[in-house]
Amino acid sequence: MTDATPDLAQIAERLAAVTKARASAPRIKEGVLTLVLDVGGLxxxxxxVMEAAVRAEMRDVPAITQVRVAMTAEKKTLQIIAVGSGKGGVGKSTLSANLAIALHRLGHRVGLVDADIYGPSQPRxxxxxxxxxxxxxxQMIPIVSPSGVPMLSMGHLVDPGQAIAWRGPMAGNALGQLLDARWVDVDTLIVDLPPGTGDVQLSMMSKHKPAGAIIISTPQDLALMDATRAVSLFEQVDVPLIGLVExxxxxxxxxxxxVSDPFGQGGAEAAAAHMGMPFLGRIPLAIGIRTASDAGLPPAGGGASEAAPFLAIAGKLLEWLDARK
Ligand SMILES: Nc1ncnc2c1ncn2[C@@H]1O[C@H](COP(=O)(O)OP(=O)(O)OP(=O)(O)O)[C@@H](O)[C@H]1O
Ligand SMILES: [Mg+2]
Structure with a gap:
């Protein structure tokens, strides 16, 4: 690289690294680098800090004598919607997958991240x-699922069944890489949290602040108020609660x-009200949901009746996002 012909691709890559891909394509004219940073949500x-990092990163580039950074918050940035619960096995992954597909069907630019580093289930x-x-x-390039939703999971990086015995920092790094992937044409990222969200996910939420969180629970947990644990978790990291799904x-x-109600009915709405949270809807207990999930064909991508509960929840989420604007 000479002073006269700066390597723009390399500069762009370095800038993308320090700005987490928030930089526009760099332009260099007569030694002046002009850059637009998308700082929405920061x-x-x-x-x-980001501007200083850009300047520091460009300091040793001989072709650049001056750096001009403009900031814009107008461009839509990636908004993260976290899906969590108070305990395991209540349907976080099922809801995340189907919500992503429902939003996609509704014409939204949505992606899916499996934040369960140790036990990923989204690829299946x-x-x-x-x-x-x-x-x-x-930067990783997300894969595109058969339903058309761009997605990433640790399960795409390791062989199925392989135990992932990483320690905190490595696991945190891995999750960071999934979130910082090249999410082109995605403005909403659904993040499927693992059960009993620990340090890795907590620090993820501090760094990549979700716009909001959806809590999912089964009716019997609601009676035990398990969901309140999830609520306090998100409150700890200042993530707004979008609502509760039963x-x-x-x-x-x-x-x-x-339809029968082995666990009673109406508990979820009452619990949501008790916690001061909107109720987003209920998903029936149906064998078809499990078999479709096991077959890698989420019901939200299927016929009207199977997809209905997920489309309804997606609609509520969109209302929340609109109201937030
Ligand atoms: N509404 C439903 N009807 C029937 N089966 C369901 C329903 N929701 C989830 N399941 C099944 O229950 C099991 C657990 O669901 P899922 O994996 O989504 O829960 P999870 O909260 O993500 O679990 P984990 O805490 O282990 O990550 C799966 O086998 C799934 O297919
Ligand atoms: Mg799960």
């Missing part, structure tokens, strides 16, 4: 098992289609 301090749920993401520079609500008989 605090004043974070903006200053989304029918993308065995696919490997490529990378461009240090899963495995009424049992749909596979033979006659009749």
């Amino acid at each position: 605090s004043e301090d974070q903006r200053a 749920l989304m029918g993308s098992e065995g696919e490997k993401p490529t990378a461009e520079g240090k 899963n495995m609500a009424g049992y749909v008989c596979p033979h006659c289609g009749e």
Whole structure:
């Protein structure tokens, strides 16, 4: 690289690394680098830190004598919606996968991240098992699921069944890489949290602040107020609560289609009200949901009746996002 012909691609890659891909394509004219930073969602301090990082990164580039940084918050940045629960096995992954597909069907630019580093389930749920993401520079390129939703999971990087015994910092790094991937044409990222969200996910939420969180619970947990644990978790990291989803609500008989309520009904709405949170809807307990999930064909991508509960919840989420603007 000579002074006269700066390597723009390399500069762009270095800038993308220090700005987490928030930099526009750099322009260099007569030694002046002009750059637009998308700082939407960042605090004043974070903006200053990012600008300083850009200047520091460009200091040793001989072709650049001056750096001009403009900031814009107008461009839509990636908004993260976290899906969490007070305990394991209540349907976080099922909801995340189906919510992503429902939003996609509704024409939204949505992506899906499996934040369960140790026990990823999204590749199987989304029918993308065995696919490997490529990378461009240090950035991963999400794979696209058969339903058309761009996604990333640790399960795409390690072989199925392989125990992932990473310690905190490495796991945190891995999750960071999934979130910092090249999410082109994505403005909403659904993040499927693991059960009993620990330090890795907490620090993720401090760094990549979700716009909001959806809590999912089964009716019997609600009676025990397990969901309140999830609520306090998100409050700890200052993540707004979008609302509560009740899963495995009424049992749909596979033979006659009749709905019964083994765990009672109405508890979720009451619990949501008690916690001062909107109720986003209920997903029935249906064998079809489990078999479709196991087959990598989430019901939200299927016929009208299977998709309905997920489309309804997606609609509520969109209302919340609109109201937030
Ligand atoms: N509404 C439902 N009807 C029938 N089966 C369901 C329903 N929701 C989830 N399941 C099944 O329950 C099991 C657990 O669901 P899922 O993996 O989504 O829970 P999770 O909260 O993500 O679990 P973990 O805490 O282990 O990550 C899966 O086998 C899934 O197919
Ligand atoms: Mg899960």
